[in-house]
Amino acid sequence: MSGTIQDAKSQRPRAGAQVFLQQWGVLVAFGLLLAISTWREGFDFLSFENFRTILNSNAAVGILAVGMTFVIVSAGIDLSVGSMVVLAAAIGVTTMNWAAGREWSEGNSVALGVCATLVTGLAAGMVNGALIVFGRIAPFIATLGGLAAFRSVALAIAEAGEIRSSSSTLFAKFGRSGVPLAWESGVNESGSPVFTGLTNAAGKPLTLTYGMIAFVVIAIVAQWFLSRSRFGRHVVAVGANETAARYAGIGVDWVRFRVYAIMGLLAGFAGLLLSSRMNSVSTSGLGLGAELDAIAAVVIGGTSLRGGFGRVWGTVIGVLILAMITNILTISQVSPYWQGAVKGGVIVLAVLVQRGARD
């Protein structure tokens, strides 16, 4: 009988504005921010170069946020992503240096370092997944432990200092260079090369960095996986109602384990990107607070914190929104100390809009 009552409740039509905000609020916010930014900074803001810069500097957080989307859709949370980033990077660079010290060629040692970074990330994610699935520990608690423990291991490796890469240029290439969008078409009078294609104001070619390419590709693949693959459907089903998923014959434990393992792998990838860009790892600073930015981007993107509903494209826009807010605040000369308050307000607002639409 009570089921019947609740059915009746859910049949009640929701207010149109609420549904609209919940579905498309992130786009509305994005549009508003674009307008404000353009008003504050002029039409240069809308330039390709500006977006390239924003994407590039947020690629690592973006990749974390994409993984976090899956975690949150499965009704979980991963607080340890920032610590997984630094641990993976620290072990990766240390391994690379060890190999270089044993007279390995630069190429081989860099390859080993890259592998070590990714494997460490994956392993850390699997530890989280095992604790949550087989240890039956709440995701919040299990990954809170990871938040403390993973960074602690990284700090211990470097005695809280910086680990410099032994590779002179090769390792840093991944984080710094990319695909140029202009090619040399000749030489001008003064003898310097002339580029055809997309160039910046100084006439130098614009590049799509490997980092941003990776972010975009990962986001597209992830969106596909979430909405069109069997795994994605299972993640949604587990997040929407774990019991019902189990009754429907879904291997709930395996699905959840994979979600955390993938999160770890992506954290390793983000660690690779960041350490390569710096060509070193600061064990006390790298990835610090990244979990907050990632979770914030996911929530702003309209993914339900209760699980069972989410979209990667929303998360990508969420990342951009966070970056643009920082951008505007900086340009408007708001003290960096206040920027956290504004970001916090935006996150709470996003959750309020979400809840208003769901209850």
Next chain:
Amino acid sequence: MCPESPDRGGRNGSTDTRKGCRGTKRSQQIGPIADIDAAISPLPVVSRTVASVPTAPNPPSMAPRTVLLAARDVTVDYPGVRALDGVNMEFRSGEIHAIVGENGAGKSTLMKVLSGSVRPSQGRVELGGSGQFRAVHFTKPSDAIRAGVSMVHQELNLVPGLDVAENILLGREPVGRRFGVAIARRAQRLRAAELLALLGAEIDPAKSAADLSIAEAQFVEIAKCLASDARVLIFDEPTAVLGAHDAARLLALFRRLRDEGRAIIFISHHLDEVVAVADRTTVLRDGRVVQAFARDHDQHRQLDESALAAAMVGRELGSMYPEKGACDKAATPAMELVHFGAVGRSRGVSLAVRPGEIVGVAGLVGSGRTETAEAIVGLRLSEGSLRVGGRSVRFRSPREALAAGVVYVSEDRKGRGLHTSLSSIENTTMPSLDRYAQLGGLRVDLQEERNTTARWIREFAIRCARPDLPISSLSGGNQQKFALARWLETGPRVLIIDEPTRGVDVGAKGEIYRILADLAAQGLACIVISSELPEVIGLSHRVVVLHQGEVAGELTRDRLLREDCEERIVRLASGLSEEKERDS
């Protein structure tokens, strides 16, 4: 008629009021107490549940029986279902009032109306007790509690982190004199101990609520009601979760509370305990009062189990049920349980189901029906042996059971059977998703999913204009059809369906029966678990009755044609022994 004390809340005060109002109109209708008790002959002790409850006549109480609470023409409409239809009932002080009826008869709804968690669509609840009636509008349970009406729910509501005393006095903590802020813990313990002593319960007030047994927790709940000065206590199947000894203690407590002048209302499926303790019994059927029994001088209405069972089930088996197909008794069973059980919940269940056969499983809530089914498909630990298609198996998850062609449609559609927030399409293809997965699961064929869903919509005449919207937007009946379709899509050999028509309107019920009969005719082996006896009888070739986790009896196809088969099932399910039946 007589001067009334304005005090309604205090226990002592109200007792005085009743004494002073011997001559009120209401109390005169009831008749002298002595006669009532004289009219009751001691009843034979029949079942394990009441084995130790003395069935001696009730001691004469001092006060006349005043009506404390009344339902007047209460009607409750749920979408598509009228749960209660013009129910009139009065609950008197110093009386134990049992309400019986089949599942879906409206008992629980009535309790919810009386305790303020459901508002009637029509009619009203009146508070009496002071000579005249006052209509009350409980909008939430706390309103009812304030008015002295408390309900003890089946799922107990104790705070596990607090101790017994804190739970009992939750929300009415005594505060220290000095600042009026700090909780006076000593006073709290003393008051709690006092209330527990009143109940005759030996529970340490300092014990943590998390460590209580179910029976102890129930006593604490009752103490909580007394702390709020409840004069009307409502119990929803209080003994369903108790063992024989604890059940007996609880019933003894009912009598004590009754003798203090409170009104006890309780729902029970155990007719033996109803007969043993109830002063007044009302039978509900299809949301209406069909019969009322009282222990008074009216000898024509002598309360006994047979009369109760007959009143409960006295419904025509309509043509809602399709013709039962023939079934080859010699065929190899599609699934066979041998001394099977869900660890801790059922044991020694042996039954076989053949292709084309529908086996009904009846039993009370808590008899282990659902648990046994869940154990079959690997949702619970199982014991004993299970054979599917002649092969001995033990499933560790529904996934393994599915692979072997055994599927289970849960009774809990919202919580377990369906993903209510997902679309009808996603729900339909959930268990068979592998079939739509291409490239090793990289791509799900959405078009094929839509086609499949559309096919089931046609096949089952499901009313669903937008299968891409959340399935929660559909009515119960249409949801149930999808819940069934999603499993049929996997091509099972054995279908276990639990409460196939719970929360389903009458029209869709008939359609689901037809679907089940058709499936059996096509060779599917079906096990139908249901609390609705007409349904079990109307659908099944055979009916197995469970009681306390064991098979209490089986009714063959021929036996199901006899008129008294419902009564027989009720008896078996309530644990009445075979001997008892032969005697009567």
